[in-house]
Amino acid sequence: MVRLEYIKKQYTRTRRVHGNWYLASYQYKFNVKRINQCLEHLRKGELVGLKCRSCNTVSFPPRLICPKCLKMPDEWVHLRDTATVATFSGTYAQEAGDTEPRPYPVVAIRQDGSDTTWLANLPEGYDFFKVYVGMPLKVKWAEDKKGDFSDIEYYEPIEDPSIEMNKKEEAEK
């Protein structure tokens, strides 16, 4: 569990009584049929997004309902395997066995060709201080693909041509 809270003070007067509300597992329905096509493509190492026919918004991962049009998008469009960082953070969390909190990048990634972003992984141990908005990335596929979103093992940072261009521009000035 993520423990970011400040430390609770000891109570003095009121008694704190422990109660249980079992929430660790519960069931919910997710209609996999609606995104099967996407999962099949992932198994093959391909990316598809779901496009709303009325407003042309493309979502990846596929959203089952278009909030703008209140319609169920049903047109699959192919997406490139490149992406960009939309926004990001680095947070601190302590996993079981850790002696102190470790930094974790939290990165909102926009797959090229999609209008939406999602939180996905960078290479393990990647220094989030190197991340910036607009940073180009490329999908690193998993070795054994299972036909789910874990087939995108992580997003690998790739060379950013805009950095060279900016340097050139500055040099010319």
Add this chain to the structure above:
Amino acid sequence: MEKVGIVGYYQVKPETDIQMSRPEMIFYAARGALDYAGLKRDDLTTVISATNDYYDGKTISNCFTVEAGGAYLKDESKVEMDGAHAVNYGLMRCLSGHHKLALVWGASQPSTFYYSCIRVLENDPTFDRPINLLNDYTAAALGMRAYMNKFGVSVEDIAKVGVKNHKNAAKNPLAWNEAQLPDITVEDILNSEMLSNPVTKLMHALPCDGATALVLAPEGLAKKIIDDPVWITGVGLCQETYYLGDRDLSISVSMEKAAQKAYKLAGINDPRKDIDVVELFEHSAYEELVLAEALGLCEKGKGSSLSSEINGEIPINPSGGNIGAFTPCATGITRIIEAVKQIQGEAKGYQVKDANRAIAHGQIGFCAQNNIVFILEGGKR
């Protein structure tokens, strides 16, 4: 819009670990609001509460607060959102003509649960929950980064909002003790514990225990109860998509739309001229800027250049705002009460001069997903 007046209110002093049970805390808020108005419980026709089942550790948690909240044998309902949304519910009931007096209260005790962990349970179970890292702090960090990047705003400019709100909180006896920091500097804010880069602890609202309540009455009745009711003359609310990835986090479209609706009802053409004071529910310092911009108080990206001190051109959060005391479920009601106090001239120590028209705001969801804006007016002009 027909006018509804605020005739009574009460704030329980927010504390890190309040030495009261939940029903006691709610009782003091409800009883205090009725006493302010000089009303009996029997006078009430409807009671609306704002609580959260997850926070309270009980399902349908309002069935346990009937006695404390004054709802015994009354028409009663609950909003699982911010207190400001409960006020809107009470307002609608008054405007329906079927209810004369509405008691609205909100409360929670974050000292009994891990707030940031509970917020993880608010996440979409398929895509966001397995990551286990999306909570208030990381959501604020994603929003703050998007805002800074789009408009070229520095982290120091955002820290200044934290400085202002902590200093204002120090003047407000009903702010959270831990947030009352009269000598705080930008450096203190930037050097405080990093919650989620670039959001530090002192630029974020940290939850504490608290309860607040207010009483609403339709125009005719309100004038009979107290001499100077503050009127709700406009309200607007608007909801965004759940998925942060569908939104541009550097702006707040829902706040803009909510404000436009409220302005229209209240007949406000230029909020910069017509509004004297603003009480915002900001989860994080950058959010105050985004929300102020969405209110039309300045251009987008220029929020940090607003003169928003207590004696500034457009004072924002003279009470210290949500950074000054974040009591989940109650804080939206607190914003309304603080705006009312400004209009009544009761905000001793942090009074804005000649305040007669105010904005009070509530919200719910990551990165201000759902916003509600109230326009409040006194009778001075």
